[in-house]
Every structure is written in structure tokens, then in C-alpha cells.
Amino acid sequence: MKTILHSADRRGHVSFGWLDSHHSFSFGNYYDPEKVHFGMLRVLNDDIITGGSGFGTHPHDNMEIVSIPLKGAIEHKDSTGTHAVINENDVQIMSAGTGIKHSEYNHYKDKTTNFLQIWIIPKKRNIAPRYDQKTFNPQDRLDKFQTVVAPDDPNAVWINQDAWFSLGKFQNDFSTSYLLKKPTNGVYAFVIDGNVTINGQSLFKRDAIGIWDIDKIDITANTNAEILLIEVPMH
Missing domain, CATH: 2.60.120.10 (Jelly Rolls)
Known part of the structure; x- marks a missing residue:
């Protein structure tokens, strides 16, 4: 058995006013050579977004991107024409594949949203971009x-x-x-x-x-x- 411990207080952290985010792995301006990935798990961000704010349209490719709201809801739009709201107890996945552009905003204007954004390195590269979302009991x-x-x-x-x-x-x-x-x-x-x-x-x-x-x-x-x-x- 092999193990690696990542304590909560050793995560990367950024705060931009509208976004308060903790990074379990190297991301953006946060870099730790010992926290680049865990196998095919590349990113685990714990994001808190203020009301009405979010990530404007930006591109991805060849990554499996999973969103899990813990509190509140995320409004998603992407270049495949998908427009959806991801609520608590929903799980969303976006296969970026050959390339996709999307935006993510707090669905609510008057309260914060907290969600986990997780990136997995794909098994097959350059697949057609796809979107899926389900609600779980x-x-x-x-x-x-x-x-x-x-x-x-x-x-x-x-x-x-x-x-x-x-x-x-x-x-x-x-x-x-x-x-x-x-x-x-x-x-x-x-x-x-x-x-x-x-x-x-x-x-x-x-x-x-x-x-x-x-x-x-x-x-x-x-x-x-x-x-x-x-x-x-x-x-």
C-alpha cells in the first residue's frame, strides 16, 4: 500500500473577490511539484463564487471535467449549444475532446455557490465534445x-x-x-x-x-x- 496525504490547510488558495478557490493540485498561479496530479486525476478545485459572478467563456480540450455543486447552483453554457443549470445533488460532466468553449456562472444573484470542479485526463484523446448531467437521490x-x-x-x-x-x-x-x-x-x-x-x-x-x-x-x-x-x- 502506498499513500499520500493532502491536508486542507496545505491546498493552494486564490481569492479574487468574486471567487474564493482552494486547489488540491497545481493550477493557475499555484504550483507545487509534489501536487501536479494523482494518477489521471489532474485538478480538484473547491470553488466559492459570489452571487451573479462566474467564469466567462473559455476553451478546453482533451479533458474530462466534472462539476459537483455542494451548495447553490451553476449555470452552464457551451459551444455545443448546451445551456443548463447544475443544482445540488446534480453531477455534470463535459468531455472537452477536440475542443469546447464554455462559461460557468453562479445561477443566483443573491447567494454564494460552492462547487467542486474536477479534471480527469481522458482515456481516448480527440473524441467529439459531449455533455452529460444527472440528478442523484x-x-x-x-x-x-x-x-x-x-x-x-x-x-x-x-x-x-x-x-x-x-x-x-x-x-x-x-x-x-x-x-x-x-x-x-x-x-x-x-x-x-x-x-x-x-x-x-x-x-x-x-x-x-x-x-x-x-x-x-x-x-x-x-x-x-x-x-x-x-x-x-x-x-
Whole structure:
């Protein structure tokens, strides 16, 4: 088993007034040679956007971009003609492929929105750009993991990679295990809220741990807690 610990207070941070963002990996002006990626996981940004603000139209290519609102809603427009609102309990994915332009704004004028923006390096390059979005029942992740992104699950949003995203909300003292889908994959566990122990390591809100060379991870909630697991190829 190999592990890497990313504590919440060691993340990169930028504040532009309208945007307050913490970066788990090197991004923009934040660079840490030890935090460039975790396998095929390239970006995990924890963004807080003030009312009515957002990211103007900008391009991407050859990246799988996942958005998970934790609070509020994001309004999305892109060059494929898609115009959608991503709410809490929604998960959105955009395969940038050969190239796409999009904008993301806080849907609300009078309250902040907090969402996770996650980039995964794709399995196949230069595919046709595509968009997918689904709403998930939060009751289906109580004391268990709910798969929200997968290459092989029709109930999840599809991703152009052998990667799986799972959300779980656990009650205090609940314990469970997560079995990896592929032996060559690793898992990046990001604590959205609460305090948990994963394979003996205590983690608090916004802490993360990457684990690989293992077939499962063991999780215990020390308080009521919410976790995002991102399983990705390591090579």
C-alpha cells in the first residue's frame, strides 16, 4: 500500500473577490511539484463564487471535467449549444475532446455557490465534445457509496476514462469498505465534511488522502461525515 496525504490547510488558495478557490493540485498561479496530479486525476478545485459572478467563456480540450455543486447552483453554457443549470445533488460532466468553449456562472444573484470542479485526463484523446448531467437521490448514499461517475454504469454520468466517482454520507461510528474496480487504479478520498478514519489515517473537513497498490480501503466515520471517492488509473 502506498499513500499520500493532502491536508486542507496545505491546498493552494486564490481569492479574487468574486471567487474564493482552494486547489488540491497545481493550477493557475499555484504550483507545487509534489501536487501536479494523482494518477489521471489532474485538478480538484473547491470553488466559492459570489452571487451573479462566474467564469466567462473559455476553451478546453482533451479533458474530462466534472462539476459537483455542494451548495447553490451553476449555470452552464457551451459551444455545443448546451445551456443548463447544475443544482445540488446534480453531477455534470463535459468531455472537452477536440475542443469546447464554455462559461460557468453562479445561477443566483443573491447567494454564494460552492462547487467542486474536477479534471480527469481522458482515456481516448480527440473524441467529439459531449455533455452529460444527472440528478442523484441523496438518500441513496446514506451509509453507503453512490456511484455518480463511471464508464460502465447507466445510472451514472459517463466518463471517457476507467474512473469512478462515489459519494457517501455516513453516520457517526459507521464503518464500511470500498473495493477498487481495477487493481492498477488508486483512490483519492476527499472529505467534504466531518471527521473520518481511512486505513488508519484521521481526516477532517477538506482533507484528502490518495491510496494505491491496494485492493480496498477501510473507512470509519468518527462524526457524521460526507466523502467523495475518486478512483482513477495511476498510469
